[in-house]
Amino acid sequence: MATQKNRGALSIRNVTKIYDPEGVNVMAVDDCSMEIAAGEVCMIVGPSGCGKTTLLNAIAGFHSITHGEILLDGELLCGPGKPKADQGAERMVVFQHGALFPWKTLAENVAYGPIVQRTMRKSEAFEKARDMLAEAGLGDVVTKYPGEVSSGMARRAEIVRALINDPKVLLLDEPYRAMDALTKSIMHESLLETYDRTKVTIFFITHDLEEAIFLGDKVHVVTTRPCQLKKTVSVEIPRPRTFETQSSEEFRVLMEEVNEAVHEEAIKAFQAGERELA
Amino acid sequence: MSQNTAILTTRPNLTRPRGLAKVFYDVKKSLTTPTTYLVFAGIFLWLFTWWLLCEGLKVDRFDKLPGPITVAKEFFSVQPFQGISLFTDIYYEHIWVSCRRVAIAFGVATGIGVPLGLFMGWSKRFRDYSFPILETLRPIPILAWVPLAILMFPGFEAPVIFLATLASLFVTTLNTMLGVDSIDDAYFRAAGCLGSSNWDIFKNVVVPGALPFIFTGLQISIGVAWFSLVAAEMVSGDLGLGYLIVDAYVNSVTVPMVIGMITLGFVGWVTSVMVRMLGNWLMQWHVRALALQGR
Ligand SMILES: Nc1ncnc2c1ncn2[C@@H]1O[C@H](COP(=O)(O)OP(=O)(O)OP(=O)(O)O)[C@@H](O)[C@H]1O
Ligand SMILES: [Mg+2]
Numbered sequence: 001m002a003t004q005k006n007r008g009a010l011s012i013r014n015v016t017k018i019y020d021p022e023g024v025n026v027m028a029v030d031d032c033s034m035e036i037a038a039g040e041v042c043m044i045v046g047p048s049g050c051g052k053t054t055l056l057n058a059i060a061g062f063h064s065i066t067h068g069e070i071l072l073d074g075e076l077l078c079g080p081g082k083p084k085a086d087q088g089a090e091r092m093v094v095f096q097h098g099a100l101f102p103w104k105t106l107a108e109n110v111a112y113g114p115i116v117q118r119t120m121r122k123s124e125a126f127e128k129a130r131d132m133l134a135e136a137g138l139g140d141v142v143t144k145y146p147g148e149v150s151s152g153m154a155r156r157a158e159i160v161r162a163l164i165n166d167p168k169v170l171l172l173d174e175p176y177r178a179m180d181a182l183t184k185s186i187m188h189e190s191l192l193e194t195y196d197r198t199k200v201t202i203f204f205i206t207h208d209l210e211e212a213i214f215l216g217d218k219v220h221v222v223t224t225r226p227c228q229l230k231k232t233v234s235v236e237i238p239r240p241r242t243f244e245t246q247s248s249e250e251f252r253v254l255m256e257e258v259n260e261a262v263h264e265e266a267i268k269a270f271q272a273g274e275r276e277l278a
Numbered sequence: 279m280s281q282n283t284a285i286l287t288t289r290p291n292l293t294r295p296r297g298l299a300k301v302f303y304d305v306k307k308s309l310t311t312p313t314t315y316l317v318f319a320g321i322f323l324w325l326f327t328w329w330l331l332c333e334g335l336k337v338d339r340f341d342k343l344p345g346p347i348t349v350a351k352e353f354f355s356v357q358p359f360q361g362i363s364l365f366t367d368i369y370y371e372h373i374w375v376s377c378r379r380v381a382i383a384f385g386v387a388t389g390i391g392v393p394l395g396l397f398m399g400w401s402k403r404f405r406d407y408s409f410p411i412l413e414t415l416r417p418i419p420i421l422a423w424v425p426l427a428i429l430m431f432p433g434f435e436a437p438v439i440f441l442a443t444l445a446s447l448f449v450t451t452l453n454t455m456l457g458v459d460s461i462d463d464a465y466f467r468a469a470g471c472l473g474s475s476n477w478d479i480f481k482n483v484v485v486p487g488a489l490p491f492i493f494t495g496l497q498i499s500i501g502v503a504w505f506s507l508v509a510a511e512m513v514s515g516d517l518g519l520g521y522l523i524v525d526a527y528v529n530s531v532t533v534p535m536v537i538g539m540i541t542l543g544f545v546g547w548v549t550s551v552m553v554r555m556l557g558n559w560l561m562q563w564h565v566r567a568l569a570l571q572g573r
Contacts, residue, residue: 060467060471087467087470087471087473088471088473089471089472089473091471092471093467093468093471095464095467095468097462099462099464099465099467099468100468101465101469101482101483101486102563102564102567103486103489103561103564104482104486105563113472113473116473116474116475116478116482117472117473145562145563145566145567147563147570148566148570162471165472165473
């Protein structure tokens, strides 16, 4: 897989998304704009229910947007006249609750993409799948079903399943949410290692501020619903980052900066919730 | 070091047992759990109660019924008084005819019901066409179809099979459709992301995702097939276990009646196990995941 510093730039321009369940309009995203450079690790943090998943779904092509446009490398994904992006393997999603097919072994899961896209022959795809799984430390469990391996392994396999398609952008929605701290840190190392190898653009939603700063080049803090960009924090800690990075002064200062912005929004979200109840 | 070997007397077995080794493993394991013993105790208790009611205490009205000993004597006799035993050809003829009917009915119902249910679950539009019809026909008790079936089809064979097919078709279709509904949307999205065509999604998500529900449905459906077959045979028939039972009743011979019932129970159970085994074989992923949860 070649390094791809020059592809995978996402432009989100004035995107608005209004859900319309039962005639009640829910504005999930309002006039939200952000630019994500090619090969950047971009972390999205914001209060619960603010519309982060909605934004990701719009990029992936799972649903339409109401206004605005989204471009990938200057090409229109969705925008005026084309409310819903086509789903495609250049934007691979890793799901919040995991979506490896439980009825396929890890190897079959990983080989699935290239086989259905007809970019590889079956045998080739399986060989590549086994190689890539081995590279991710999953060489011993390629013939196991997702239900038989730990959640950490399943999550790594899912990222491998995405990467075998050589995507331009990797879209991750709180992939490490329910994991214990130890597994999480192993996941982080493995993701960073993958990133160093592929330099794929990463769009990563999280609630965990430490995770955001540790992994990201940019941390985009978004507002409470409707989702807008509130603040962008650039993380200029050089890579490769290690475990010690998290105890550095630089890290602490960034934490404070992000925390302040997030806290403000969290309070707003809380108060908004109270208003709705009153 | 020597202490270690003392604790670990046998080496841990790291490969999954297969074939005959698997059978041995299962038998050995079943003897170490209380389940097997409880099953036998349950059967014994049941037989004992039956015996007590009919032969031991001769409770009023129960004394008209054959007890387990009478039935067993007749069942194993080479020249049965009431015409049916393990050594009469007619006994196997009844079993064979009923089994063949169930096999045809279940086969046809599965062949139609599974694809129908899959499409109904998968395509909203197709469901809109077909679901209301299914939902109005389904609550009609299968016995209410008997006159219609007799009018529609000639002879004994066709109406009886038709009734069993119909009953089992509804169950299979509905369960299959619910199976598709049960599939998490994330799998469809993931498949879409990975560049699947509609046909790829059908093969790789819809079918395997619905399989656990389909097989739950098939297990119920084979039971329903037996149920409605026997009911139909009792109303109209010339052979078969349902006919055997009702014919014995009409001729006031009670033992063949009971033999017919027990045989039905046994054959029904065997067919249901066969369906379950087929399901487990097709759904290794499901079986293994359940085994890890200790089930
Ligand atoms: N299909 C839908 N129909 C109507 N409203 C929806 C729909 N999906 C999401 N919403 C609403 O839109 C808002 C944003 O939802 P979204 O899932 O994007 O939030 P999120 O930021 O991902 O939240 P979390 O951090 O909890 O995952 C929420 O208030 C939610 O209730
Ligand atoms: Mg979300």
